Amino acid sequence: MSIAVATEIDLNSQLVLDNEAVSTLFLDARTANSWSDEEISDETLQAIYELTKMGPTAFNSQPLRLTWLRSAESRERLVPHLMDGNKEKTRTAPMVAILSFTNEWHSLMPTTAPHMAGSLMEMFEGDLAGRNAMGSNNAHLQAGYFIMAARAAGLTVGPMTGINPAGIDAEFNADSSHSVIMVVNLGKPGVPSDRDRLHRLDFDLATVTL
Numbered sequence: 737m738s739i740a741v742a743t744e745i746d747l748n749s750q751l752v753l754d755n756e757a758v759s760t761l762f763l764d765a766r767t768a769n770s771w772s773d774e775e776i777s778d779e780t781l782q783a784i785y786e787l788t789k790m791g792p793t794a795f796n797s798q799p800l801r802l803t804w805l806r807s808a809e810s811r812e813r814l815v816p817h818l819m820d821g822n823k824e825k826t827r828t829a830p831m832v833a834i835l836s837f838t839n840e841w842h843s844l845m846p847t848t849a850p851h852m853a854g855s856l857m858e859m860f861e862g863d864l865a866g867r868n869a870m871g872s873n874n875a876h877l878q879a880g881y882f883i884m885a886a887r888a889a890g891l892t893v894g895p896m897t898g899i900n901p902a903g904i905d906a907e908f909n910a911d912s913s914h915s916v917i918m919v920v921n922l923g924k925p926g927v928p929s930d931r932d933r934l935h936r937l938d939f940d941l942a943t944v945t946l
């Protein structure tokens with residue numbers, strides 16, 4: 737199978753991954769709204785995390801925290817805090833992940849970045865705004881790794897920010913340093929998307945070489 741993309745270059749000749757991997761991760765992967773009924777095992781969830789955690793973060797801070805919602809009861813606690821258009825697909829997805837960041841990421845620096853833990857902890861200890869900004873930014877990066885890791889495990893995903901963050905934090909993150917950034921539905925592929933791919937911006941529009 738060769739890769740068909742609207743590009744003037746031969747994409748295949750520039751990549752080190754095989755075509756199937758590139759299709760699974762990027763070219764054929766679509767945002768999902770329906771899934772098969774197949775359960776997602778705990779081993780698959782752990783595999784997704786094992787890949788996600790390897791993506792780079794500033795100071796190796798790794799602020800992403802995940803809450804897996806497997807039970808119907810936990811799902812029903814989440815649904816009222818989603819935009820209407822996101823409710824049914826979240827009820828029917830085999831697995832739902834709440835992605836949050838912790839603003840206490842700096843307290844793990846002795847483990848995650850021992851060579852600079854002292855100076856970083858001193859710098860960020862009294863700077864909650866700085867910790868929130870770093871935590872949110874780097875958790876969003878990790879959310880991207882999470883999406884690609886789930887695809888690498890053969891799942892299709894539906895990321896959503898059509899959520900009420902305050903409601904989700906009150907329900908799932910109360911009395912913690914965690915703040916939700918995104919909800920992601922996951923499962924084995926169901927009915928393929930019947931929506932045309934939306935336009936992706938061309939290289940010349942989105943990039944400049946100096």
Ligand SMILES: Cc1cc2nc3c(=O)[nH]c(=O)nc-3n(C[C@H](O)[C@H](O)[C@H](O)COP(=O)(O)O)c2cc1C
Nearest residue numbers: 765766767821822895896897898899918929933934
């Ligand atoms: C961070 C993020 C938030 C999104 N939020 C929603 C959402 O709340 N509801 C929804 O239906 N789709 C949501 N989407 C899906 C996007 O619209 C979709 O990924 C994009 O149009 C590309 O679609 P494709 O993967 O099928 O090409 C979100 C996607 C991302 C990455």
